[in-house]
Amino acid sequence: MWKGRFSQETDRKVQAFSQSLDLDWRLARWDIRGSLAHAEMLAKQDLISQEELEAIRSGFQEIMDEIERGDFIPDESLEDVHMNLEHRLTEKIGDAGARLHTGRSRNDQVGTTMRLYVKDVLCQVKSGMIDLMDALLNRAESHRETIVPGYTHLQQAQPVSMGHLWMAYFQSFSRDLKRLEFAMDEADECPLGCGALAGSTLPLDREYTAEALGFSRLCENSMDGVGQRDYIFDALSFSTMFAVHCSRMAEDLIIYSSAEFGWLKLPDAFCTGSSMMPQKKNPDVLELVRGRTGQMIGHLVDILATLKGLPMTYDRDLQEDKRGLFSSFDVLSHVLGVLPSLVRAIEVDADRAAESFADGLALATDVAEYLVTRGVPFREAHHRVGSLVGWCVREERSLFDLTLEDFEDFLGDVDENLLSLVDLEAAVARRDTLGGTGFRQVSRQIERGRDLLSRLS
Incomplete structure (x- = not known):
């Protein structure tokens, strides 16, 4: 395509080095699509004739058939998919193919x-x-409604849906x-x-x-x-x-x-x-x-x-x-x-x-927040519950098995409501803040997700 300017043939090593057919041959049908639109515009602007446009259309249809059959073997010396397609078109329809590149660069x-x-x-x-x-x-x-452990630092943190x-x-x-x-x-x-x-x-x-x-x-x-x-x-x-x-x-x-x-x-x-x-x-x-x-x-x-x-x-x-x-x-x-x-x-x-929740310690935050509702500052509640957790670990006790008296020894004044909170399902359901893991909130997320996909489909 550039032989008019050069006095030497391109070295074969350069051809092998610079070719992109191993990559861009997959682009053939998109390149043909672009070329057909370009040809239609050239005909509209009287830069090629209607006869030449029809020849380009029929030539590209034949080339697409060749590609689909696997009969078109691109030539590495023509560098890329674009020049291979143009060269093949010109072989088929002559000057009309040579006019296709009018007003266009690679x-x-x-x-x-x-x-x-x-x-x-x-x-x-x-x-x-x-x-x-x-x-x-x-x-x-x-x-x-299936409850599994949630993790931070890959350490069990809290129960989640x-x-x-x-x-x-x-x-x-x-x-x-x-x-x-x-x-x-x-x-x-x-x-x-x-x-x-x-x-x-x-x-x-x-x-x-x-x-x-x-x-x-x-x-x-x-x-x-x-x-x-x-x-x-x-x-x-x-x-x-x-x-x-x-x-x-x-x-x-x-x-x-x-x-x-x-x-x-x-x-x-x-x-x-x-x-x-x-x-x-x-x-x-x-x-x-x-x-x-x-x-x-x-x-x-x-x-x-x-x-x-x-x-x-x-x-x-x-x-x-x-x-x-x-x-x-x-x-x-x-x-x-x-x-x-x-x-x-x-x-x-x-x-x-x-079974992963056997020690019950994933509910420690629930116990701390229970104390907050009773007027205990959170940092103090955190300390008290932390002491309780340390004792449970040392004594190999589960939070689920503690009596109200056990809780009182570490937490101070508590009531029967605390025992009902030390429950996995209750712990998840109560996390009902917007975006939380509470079952109602998860249903809301799913509903919004369905709305999103319905708008996209």
């Missing part, structure tokens, strides 16, 4: 193709996220949805017509192509339009935070399903065994969700490092923007392909969870 062509691709993939990801969040809502409804824990993950993903929608909006600008960097002397109708391709707006500055990759950063930023939230959830599920905790049961279909130890049930799927998150973080840092020192406008460094993006999108596809079904199949062993 810079704005690549940007348009990539934005179309990103928008479509993120739309699919959004559908997968809604499915995952629906699975979490279903689990929350099923386990609203398992539905409340499921909704905690739901809330994380609902924030990720906002990040996803922001990334989708940032990709929704059309750079076609920006040219190499300065626009074109030809009478291009940028508004026509943007509307034909489903973009809501145009890139306002041609230099920025071909030189920026903010939308890729935004897609990777969303992807990374979502992966981190998936990883944290996976870590919890792995821990709670271990023999030492044992109150969560993973489905056999999403686990594997050991090649040596017959008894093993390994949470491999969740471990891979956790493990692949590191790749996502790396790709986010990669794009930032690539962008930080680039001069305006286009630089060949930007060819590398795809490597991390495609890898991250592939991970998202795989994660969303397994997580919703896995979550829907998880079971909770309520009896085993109840």
Whole structure:
């Protein structure tokens, strides 16, 4: 394509080094879509004839058929998907194919193709996220009244509704949805017509192509339009935070399903065994969700490092923007392909969870707050209950088994109401502050979650 300027053939090593077909061949249908809209605009502006437009349309249809059949083998010497498609089109229809690139640079062509691709993939990801969040809502409804230990510092803290824990993950993903929608909006600008960097002397109708391709707006500055990759950063930023939230959830599920905790049961279909130890049930799927998150973080840092020192406008460094993006999108596809079904199949062993509370100490805060209602300053109440807890630990006594006299020895003046509060179900139900783990509050969270998904679907 540039032989008019050069007196030497491109070295084969350079061809191998600079080609991007190993990455961008997946973009073929989006590139064709952008090219067809560009051709329609050229015909509208009388820059090509209607006959040439029809030849371009039929030529691209034949090329798409070849791609789908696997008959189109791209040529590495043509560098990328864009030049391979144009070359094949010209082979098929002659001069009409050579006119396609009128008023267009690969810079704005690549940007348009990539934005179309990103928008479509993120739309699919959004559908997968809604499915995952629906699975979490279903689990929350099923386990609203199931009581499990809640942890801080991975030490047993207070009893919570398992539905409340499921909704905690739901809330994380609902924030990720906002990040996803922001990334989708940032990709929704059309750079076609920006040219190499300065626009074109030809009478291009940028508004026509943007509307034909489903973009809501145009890139306002041609230099920025071909030189920026903010939308890729935004897609990777969303992807990374979502992966981190998936990883944290996976870590919890792995821990709670271990023999030492044992109150969560993973489905056999999403686990594997050991090649040596017959008894093993390994949470491999969740471990891979956790493990692949590191790749996502790396790709986010990669794009930032690539962008930080680039001069305006286009630089060949930007060819590398795809490597991390495609890898991250592939991970998202795989994660969303397994997580919703896995979550829907998880079971909770309520009896085993109840055994975790055998010493009753998870209700120590309830006892302290009971004293507060009787006029004791919280710091003093905390000290008294702490002394009681220390005694229970030393004497191997459970808070559930203490008499009113036992409580009085450490807490002072108490009444029979205290004994009714030392109860797991009562402890959870009474945490009825907005957003708390009380059963009524969990139902409210689920209802609001359903409203959110109904608006998104």
